[in-house]
Amino acid sequence: MQTVTIPNEATPIAFQDSLPDAVDVVVIGAGIVGITAAYYLAKGGRSVLVCEKGRVGGEQSSRNWGWVRQQGRDPDELPVMMESTRLWEELAKESGEDLGFARHGCLYIAGEEEELARHEAWLETAKQHQLVSRLISRAEVDSLIKGANGQWAGALYTPNDARAEPTKAAAGIARAAQRLSVAIAENCAVRSIDRQAGRVAGVVSEAGRVRCQSVVLAGGAWSSLFLGNLGIPLPQLTVRSSAARTGPVEEIHAGNAYAPGISFRRRQDGGYTVACGDLSEHYLDRESFKNFKHFLPLIRQTHKDVKLRFTGTLGRLVRKRRWSDEATSPFEETRVLNPEASPVALRRIKSRLAKHLPTLSDAGLAEAWAGMIDVMPDAVPVMDETPSLPGLFIATGFSGHGFGIGPGAGRVMADLVQGKPPGHDMTRFRYNRFFDGSPIKVGPI
Numbered sequence: 001m002q003t004v005t006i007p008n009e010a011t012p013i014a015f016q017d018s019l020p021d022a023v024d025v026v027v028i029g030a031g032i033v034g035i036t037a038a039y040y041l042a043k044g045g046r047s048v049l050v051c052e053k054g055r056v057g058g059e060q061s062s063r064n065w066g067w068v069r070q071q072g073r074d075p076d077e078l079p080v081m082m083e084s085t086r087l088w089e090e091l092a093k094e095s096g097e098d099l100g101f102a103r104h105g106c107l108y109i110a111g112e113e114e115e116l117a118r119h120e121a122w123l124e125t126a127k128q129h130q131l132v133s134r135l136i137s138r139a140e141v142d143s144l145i146k147g148a149n150g151q152w153a154g155a156l157y158t159p160n161d162a163r164a165e166p167t168k169a170a171a172g173i174a175r176a177a178q179r180l181s182v183a184i185a186e187n188c189a190v191r192s193i194d195r196q197a198g199r200v201a202g203v204v205s206e207a208g209r210v211r212c213q214s215v216v217l218a219g220g221a222w223s224s225l226f227l228g229n230l231g232i233p234l235p236q237l238t239v240r241s242s243a244a245r246t247g248p249v250e251e252i253h254a255g256n257a258y259a260p261g262i263s264f265r266r267r268q269d270g271g272y273t274v275a276c277g278d279l280s281e282h283y284l285d286r287e288s289f290k291n292f293k294h295f296l297p298l299i300r301q302t303h304k305d306v307k308l309r310f311t312g313t314l315g316r317l318v319r320k321r322r323w324s325d326e327a328t329s330p331f332e333e334t335r336v337l338n339p340e341a342s343p344v345a346l347r348r349i350k351s352r353l354a355k356h357l358p359t360l361s362d363a364g365l366a367e368a369w370a371g372m373i374d375v376m377p378d379a380v381p382v383m384d385e386t387p388s389l390p391g392l393f394i395a396t397g398f399s400g401h402g403f404g405i406g407p408g409a410g411r412v413m414a415d416l417v418q419g420k421p422p423g424h425d426m427t428r429f430r431y432n433r434f435f436d437g438s439p440i441k442v443g444p445i
Helices: 032-043 078-095 113-120 123-128 138-144 166-178 220-229 286-290 292-302 343-356 358-363 402-417
Strands: 025-028 048-051 106-110 134-137 154-158 183-185 190-196 199-205 208-211 214-217 237-246 256-259 262-266 272-275 280-283 306-309 365-375 382-385 392-396
Touching: 025 032, 025 199, 032 048, 032 078, 032 166, 032 214, 032 392, 032 402, 048 166, 078 166, 078 402, 106 113, 106 138, 113 134, 113 154, 134 138, 138 154, 166 183, 199 214, 214 220, 214 402, 220 365, 220 392, 237 343, 262 343, 272 343, 272 358, 286 292, 343 358, 343 365, 382 402, 392 402
Parallel strands: 025 048, 025 214, 048 183, 106 256, 214 392, 280 306
Antiparallel strands: 106 154, 134 154, 190 199, 199 208, 237 272, 237 280, 237 365, 256 262, 262 272, 382 392
16 A cells, blocks of 8 residues: 555654744644634734644644534534534635535435434434434435445435545645744644743743743644643543545545445545544553543443554553653654554455445555544543633544534634634533533534
8 A cells, every 4th residue: 555645754844934932822733723723813913833743734634534524513513513614615715725625515324224213313403503414315325326226225414514635734724824924833842831920921842932821732632641741630532543545436426425334535636535434442551541430421332433452552652741841752752643554444444345335445445544533531622721721722632523623623712812702602612521520421423
């Protein structure tokens, strides 16, 4: 297989702006959420520095399926996601960058009538938000997917859902942010935060100190480690998720689809991004046992699809959990989490494509990869100011949903930092929900 598109530590540095002495806001992490937060902060007139330990969009923001999906969202997440879909379209136009954005719909395909009935239950949520989701028949699935041939009972369908290209989007928005005077520095890890009078006063990066009034931590899988060094707990774990792409092939479906055991999404390069969708792997470490109680409701709901692994921690970030401002941090030791794709997942993809979608099977897999998804106990993110350290804002734990919701989350974080009303009820996304005795409420995954 070729490995040609997914960024890693060997990818040439594309963003190397000099660090200013001071800015209004420092954003830690240049994934889709962090880079869009920087973009909207700059549009709001704030001076911004984005520090990225590795490469812009180098981790899960370039390794996801590329779905911009409103369908099936957690009810509390859906309003932000609906805004995000609109913002994707706006960003594609106003940035002048090719983000690969296109509206071609989303399908959750049911193998049996019983499964179709479960999909139907989500339509009440769609109705409450005036989302144009509906159930479609076996014949309608056949009309949308070439080669379906009656093998599926029907689907939940949202025709105005969309797709974008993960390997293009974050970098494209980053270039647009630079044109708004956002400074972006790759290979520049933030080690810690300067404090004065009990609040944020700046950051300590490997390249020096930068004064600022606010920090947005959008560190994905690294966020809990960064916060832990500050003495701020966050119950966050990671899972490995694997995907692949086919070579160029005739179009069988223009949008996103998940059939029993196989997902597929049309790509700009003429191929399809494919995944089995029913295998995520969690590598056990000390944090797994520390946070077990928080994650128990999620484990009960996802135990069939999440496998526990005891070895092969993928060079994960567990060796060092405390360091000084002057010491090399774990973020410098591992610039990009770049795990290998799961052989089990690849075998499932190949066998299921051969069984259900032979056209894609015949095209072959041109590339495979994996990413580490940051997961919260209730599968929705934290988007909030840290109560114990004013000026530190957290945007993390998007639990595999972060790419599509990224622009909406970035806009929300920009407004929170500026003290503006975010325009959505943010109660579900507060930091303290894991510590104030609230029950863990797990929504749709």
